[in-house]
Amino acid sequence: MLGSMRALLVANPAATTTNRKVRDVLARALSSELKLDVAETEHRGHARELAEQAAREGVDVVVTLGGDGTVNEAANGLLVSGPGAHVPTLAVVPGGSTNVFSRALGRSRDPVEATGEILDSLRAGRTRLVSLGTASAETDGTWSDPRWFVFAAGMGFDADVIARVEAQRARGRRSTGALYVRAGVNAFLLGRDRRRPPITLTVPGEPPVDGLFLALVSNVSPWSYLGARPIDPNPAASFDGGLDLFAMGRLGVLRMLHHVRQVMAARPDARGRGVHRWHDLPELELTASRAQGWQMDGDHLGTATGLRLRSVPEALRVVV
Numbered sequence: 001m002l003g004s005m006r007a008l009l010v011a012n013p014a015a016t017t018t019n020r021k022v023r024d025v026l027a028r029a030l031s032s033e034l035k036l037d038v039a040e041t042e043h044r045g046h047a048r049e050l051a052e053q054a055a056r057e058g059v060d061v062v063v064t065l066g067g068d069g070t071v072n073e074a075a076n077g078l079l080v081s082g083p084g085a086h087v088p089t090l091a092v093v094p095g096g097s098t099n100v101f102s103r104a105l106g107r108s109r110d111p112v113e114a115t116g117e118i119l120d121s122l123r124a125g126r127t128r129l130v131s132l133g134t135a136s137a138e139t140d141g142t143w144s145d146p147r148w149f150v151f152a153a154g155m156g157f158d159a160d161v162i163a164r165v166e167a168q169r170a171r172g173r174r175s176t177g178a179l180y181v182r183a184g185v186n187a188f189l190l191g192r193d194r195r196r197p198p199i200t201l202t203v204p205g206e207p208p209v210d211g212l213f214l215a216l217v218s219n220v221s222p223w224s225y226l227g228a229r230p231i232d233p234n235p236a237a238s239f240d241g242g243l244d245l246f247a248m249g250r251l252g253v254l255r256m257l258h259h260v261r262q263v264m265a266a267r268p269d270a271r272g273r274g275v276h277r278w279h280d281l282p283e284l285e286l287t288a289s290r291a292q293g294w295q296m297d298g299d300h301l302g303t304a305t306g307l308r309l310r311s312v313p314e315a316l317r318v319v320v
Contacts, residue, residue: 002033002034002119002122002123003033003034003035004035005034005035005060005061005122006034006035006037006058006059006060006061007030007034007035007036007037007059007060007061007062007063008036008037008038008039008050008051008054008059008061008062008063008088009023009026009027009030009036009037009038009039009063009064009065010039010041010047010050010051010062010063010064010065010066010070010074011023011038011039011040011041011064011065011066011095012040012041012047012064012065012066012067012069012070012095013040013041014041015065015066015067015070015095015096016067016095016096016097016174016175017094017095017096017097017111018065018066018095018111022065022095022111022112023038023040023065025112026065026093026111026112026115029112029115029116029119030063030115030118030119033119033122033123034061034122041066041070041073045073046073047064047066047070047073047074047077048073048074048076048077048080049077050062050074050077051073051074051075051076051077051078051088052077052078052080053077054077054078054088055077055078055080055081055086055087055088059088060088060089061088061089061090061091061122061319062074062078062088062089062090062091063091063092063093063118064090064091064092064093065093065095065111066095066096067094067095067096067097067098067099067298068096068098068099068100068101068150068151068297068298068299069096069297069298069299070095070096071090071092071101071102071150071297072148072149072150072296072297072299074090075090075132075148075150075316076147076148078090078316079132079148079315079316083312083314083315083316087316087317089127089317089318089319090316090317090318090319091118091121091122091318091319092105092107092114092318092319093107093111093114093115093118094107094108094109094110094111094114095111096175097175097176098224098225098298100151100152100220100222100223100224100225100297100298101150101151101220101297102114103225104151104220104221104239105318105319105320106320118319121319121320122319126319126320127317127318127319127320128239128317128318128320129314129315129316129317129318130239130314130315130316130317130318131219131239131240131241131242131311131312131313131314131315132148132149132150132219132311132312132315132316133148133149133150133153133217133219133243133309133310133311133312134146134147134148134149134309134310134312135147135149135153135294135296135307135308135309135310136307136308137294137301137302137304137306137307138287138304138305138306138307138308139291139302139303139304139305143306143308146308146310147296148312148315149219149296149297150219150297150316151218151219151220151223151297152216152217152218152219152220152223152224152295152296152297152298153217153294153295153296153297153307153309154214154215154216154217154294154295155199155214155215155286155288155292155293155294155295155304155307156193156198156199156212156213156214156215156288156292156293157187157188157191157193157213157214157248158214158216158295159292159293159294159295159300159301160187160191160193160293161180161183161184161187162183162293162295162298162299162300163293163300164183164186164187165179165180165183166299166300168183177226177227180226181226188253188256193213193292195250197210197211197212197213197249197250198213198288198289198290198292199211199212199213199214199215199247199286199287199288199292200212200286200287200288200289201215201245201247201276201284201285201286202284202285202286202287203245203278203281203284204282204283204284209247209276211249211250212247212248212249212276213248213249213250214246214247214248215245215246215247215286216233216234216245216246216247217243217244217245217284217309218233218234218237218243218244218245218246219237219239219243219244219311220237220238220239221234221235221236221237221238221244222235222268223237223246223263224298226264229264230264230268231263231264232263232264232268233246233263233268233270233277234246234277234279235268235269236279236280237279241279241280241311242279242280242281242282242311242313243280243281243282243283243284243309243310243311244277244278244279244280244281245276245277245278245281245284246263246270246275246276246277247275247276247277248274248275248276249274249276250274251273251274255272255273255274258272259272259274259275281311282310282311283308283309283310283311284308284309285306285307285308285309286306286307286309287305287306288304288305288306289305290305291303291304291305292304292305294307
């Protein structure tokens with residue numbers, strides 16, 4: 001019964017599309033049926049700390065209210081000791097500008113409606129195990145411990161775009177589709193990496209592919225959104241399979257625009273010169289001749305000269 005279920009609401013007060021009033025409304029709705037505690041994040045990484053503590057204390061459900069970065073942190077906290085029956089179930093209420101993971105679970109984009117859907121699902125026992133990915137980064141010859149990602153990771157151009165957007169947001173700009181478009185255009189036209197692509201892809205059992213300036217790894221479809229419009233370079237990616245990869249080599253402006261139109265089409269199927277795609281990979285490795293930016297779930301995580309990525313089936317139980 002829901003009345004005996006312990007839950008923690010992890011709310012990010014800095015999320016793009018939420019505020020304290022919304023949080024209070026959601027908290028009242030959840031606490032009407034669950035034994036609910038509420039915690040607001042106070043710094044980067046706090047959602048991970050809160051979720052890890054919830055797992056140690058035997059909480060049944062962790063509910064996040066925030067964007068994909070909050071979801072990522074919570075997943076990393078829940079899985080700090082690895083997958084298993086001891087891990088609380090994750091429920092996601094959208095509060096960011098994109099909310100890729102929440103949409104992939106079929107949640108409403110309205111946080112109040114999404115909360116009602118979560119309660120309905122908990123009453124009916126509608127949960128499922130989903131696959132996630134892990135990534136380790138090489139910096140100065142040392143590999144980091146693996147980190148979990150819930151829907152995407154990438155190296156090169158996409159991470160550069162995210163870094164430019166984050167720099168603008170730090171100056172007070174609001175996260176919008178137009179901001180991402182401007183950052184993407186600037187990164188493509190002004191960046192040097194598309195002219196001298198530094199990334200090499202290694203897939204087990206296949207010859208390496210070099211000369212790449214962009215590598216997008218997807219755990220779900222679509223990869224992201226531009227407003228309401230999906231951006232879907234890996235349309236076959238799903239929570240039931242391995243990782244899908246979309247990579248691009250050296251190409252000019254017109255060819256890039258052609259491929260952008262392909263991945264944003266009603267039936268996306270990007271193909272042609274400069275495009276490389278793989279489906280349902282258990283693992284892969286990216287290396288770079290010079291340090292490249294990398295990202296997980298839409299957050300820029302610095303630079304690296306290598307990434308090792310792996311799919312982990314049935315890693316986390318989520319409310320659907």
